[in-house]
Amino acid sequence: MTKKIVIIGGVAGGATAAARLRRLDEESHIVLIERGEHISFANCGLPYYIGETIHDRQKLLVQTVEGMKQRFNLDIRNLTEAIEIDRNHKKIKAKNLITGEVYEESYDQLILSPGAKPIVPPIPGINDANVFTLRNIPDTDKIKSYVDNKKPNHVTIIGGGFIGIEMAENLVDRGLNVSLVEKGDQVMGPVDPEMAAYVHQELSAHGVELLLQDGVKSFEGINVILESGKRIETDMTILSIGVKPESTLAQEAGLEIGNRGGIVVNEHLQTNDESIYAIGDAIEVQDYILKQPTMVPLAWPANRQGRIVADNIYGGDQSYPGTLGTSIVKVFDYTVATTGVNEKRLKALDIPYQTVHIHPGSHAGYYPGAEQMAIKLLFSPDGDIFGAQIVSKKGADKRIDVIATAIKGGLSVRDLPNLELAYAPPYSSAKDLINMAGYVATNVLDGDVEIIHWDEIDQAIHDGEVLIDVRNPNEYEKGSVSGSLNIPLDELRDRLDEIPKGQRINVMCQAGLRGYLASKILWLNGFEVRNVDGGWKTYSTANGIDTKIVIG
């Protein structure tokens, strides 16, 4: 029997499902309903078209309606809105947005891939100001046309998530002065504050005015009035405070909706109506590690889910194992990447964890072009990997993918030293960053070294503990923790008598390695000692030294 499958939503997941469905059956009737004009467009590329890194608008249209119709023999209805699902009669009501015609379409299976939409709060004056959101091609055209034609001098970006940060970079590239307002105490929510600090540094270094712990109270003509009372004169505003799932249609049809407003599905991505599947930004997924409901509006899950649903409709028994939340963003010269659970979340859930920070080079130091990296690795007391966060000018994407793969392979931090990664001088080191992170984490788990974290140091010094900085004097002079004592590592064995006996010693170096060596020497000489995790690099960055931030 020929199936009739209706898909609501023609971007990412919906388009993937349609293509896969056709590969499984030449005869089925596949109806793809899309409210917008375009299907399967490059939504992750939109900021770069505005920034003119991508010059050709055509490139955003990965698949055209005509091309996809032809290749996959699909019945595509763009500029058509699904307005009702009649589950009893297995049909939907659709409205042609050009003609206004409303008609019914029956289905054997229905796939909901409606996506999410930008959150736009009812801020006073918002309708009279030049406020833009960015989600689709028309949004993009509006923003680009405004920048091209009105030649604005200043933009205010509200919200420091992926879109906010990418827009900051791209509008700086277009010559605009950028103010970025973020309600939280850091941008890039998925990473922890000391890692977001690199982003703050980089945004600030490129002239972005960073206003944290502040929000918009109102728009007044050309002014954005912040909750702090600060007033920003601006030519345009990008509102990028987050998205919410487009789940109204599903809700009205009586499908189960989760606390966060997402459509609830089982592991086969079926809703509580077995003929209706749902995928993409609109659904609630399981956190791969925590096994709790979450919402992760990213492209990879949407595509993966589209494929799984198509297979399951044709008799497959595939499960979606949950979302790890691997994500990455370019921030000017830096790359920020993360996978798994962050420390904020582990703390909030009261889950025992450990974390280490290290800063090796992206490849062998003797080969030109190596860049210092920053990696934070999070793991359980048993060594299970919770997640990682990596920032660098080079190689962050590679290392986060290795960690994401290690997690899916069920590897522990103790396995990371055994990962046999590809080494030649232009690419890596004989002990790669990931091997090193594994060594350091294993040392911590085994009690081979005790560590103190960046956010515990000031208190320790306040409590009268000793901090020995084992860097060389020329490094120490460039910046150090006040109250620390400078004894270079290579002099340590000869100067042990300068170190106070009978009290806890903390040692710090630039990035953690020499501090580790020093702590071993001290420990083997009978001192109680802790190494400063991540060294001066983590401490100074986390404390925002040299970064200009306005706090609301």
Added chain:
Amino acid sequence: MTKKIVIIGGVAGGATAAARLRRLDEESHIVLIERGEHISFANCGLPYYIGETIHDRQKLLVQTVEGMKQRFNLDIRNLTEAIEIDRNHKKIKAKNLITGEVYEESYDQLILSPGAKPIVPPIPGINDANVFTLRNIPDTDKIKSYVDNKKPNHVTIIGGGFIGIEMAENLVDRGLNVSLVEKGDQVMGPVDPEMAAYVHQELSAHGVELLLQDGVKSFEGINVILESGKRIETDMTILSIGVKPESTLAQEAGLEIGNRGGIVVNEHLQTNDESIYAIGDAIEVQDYILKQPTMVPLAWPANRQGRIVADNIYGGDQSYPGTLGTSIVKVFDYTVATTGVNEKRLKALDIPYQTVHIHPGSHAGYYPGAEQMAIKLLFSPDGDIFGAQIVSKKGADKRIDVIATAIKGGLSVRDLPNLELAYAPPYSSAKDLINMAGYVATNVLDGDVEIIHWDEIDQAIHDGEVLIDVRNPNEYEKGSVSGSLNIPLDELRDRLDEIPKGQRINVMCQAGLRGYLASKILWLNGFEVRNVDGGWKTYSTANGIDTKIVIG
């Protein structure tokens, strides 16, 4: 009790072991004996110093003798050769190469890290010609000085392994004309011929004269005479046909030596004398996947082994799980990376396997700078990953590390689509290369598509099978398999009546994806059909179209 540990060999593994031993015990007496002047130098960087990518010779000296003595409190004896091991009395005899003094040194544990040395066959005339090998700093100084001062015009490189290829690139960078002579029918032994073909292409494109299936018969003055009779007038010769383990000392001491001349160790890296450990290029290791003895002279295993041995000497119970052989090399603008077992080896061992080739972009095509990749994935009929080979101008290092990690995590090709890798347009695609490879491999395993390989096509056509090329005419015209029929994918459904019934059809596209879609359409319409794995890209490259090679 204070231990005394003697280490023979102060590069890679030996230096790593020494440093780790000190971190485990401040009191032990650690003697590091090194025949050369330098310890812990950057052996992987040597070609790049000759090529002047690395300008500062000091950078090759990762650790100086003085620096390492100071930091790790080591008793370093460089320019000293170990000439005998007296296992009964647990002591060695060492010779100071400056003074000629011979003395004894006792040990509680002995670590052998002697490395390997270049193979130099007794070719007639070799002693009278300007023949160089490259293994250490003095070798490097000799070659660089010759290039700097004699300003040679032409170099002949014998052997197309890592060193040969890196020297080819670096000497081209120095303005030399390069002839590369390789005994086999391909360079880069660790990869299979169709992947080495990219290297041939790249070497050839950069003016390297490539002479395959040929060897050196003799050196006659300024001429290298090849076995084929060809005569190359040359100013210098680099001999890089491989290395052999420096296992004579071990052998003379009655330690077990394997068939390949490597020192035999157990999983704890102990020789048949429990007080003597051996690591690095001189030992026989287990192939991680095949569980057979092999020798892999690479930096990562040496370093990893050095660490394990140090831990085991101090009561640890760590095993070395064998070597996967992950390796990578820069070849001008290309990167060639491999991990695991190649097809040649699987064939030779008669192990059932399957392989797929795909060619996606290194990142989203709409974002500038994406490069086409070539990946070959090898797997068992159960989906276990045997290995992968990747060539690209961008992103090969990342993807090989992901595969190497997947192997260590015990993942199957069926798990690769579930790897949640980091996607943003500058880094990847929503379905990354690795996801795609997993999909394609799974399709093959599930019989969702049948494939035909690049080396089976000519025979199939010879046997009268039909080959339909589903590329667009403008692509088809640029090069195609003679005898193929061109029906573009998007016209296929309308032109099914042109396709002969009742016989097997093969379909080909540029890189395999459209061929897959076409084969699904044909299969679902009742044809028996195979898709050409890797499409025209794999076929044309493997067949060396546009590559100039001289066959001996």
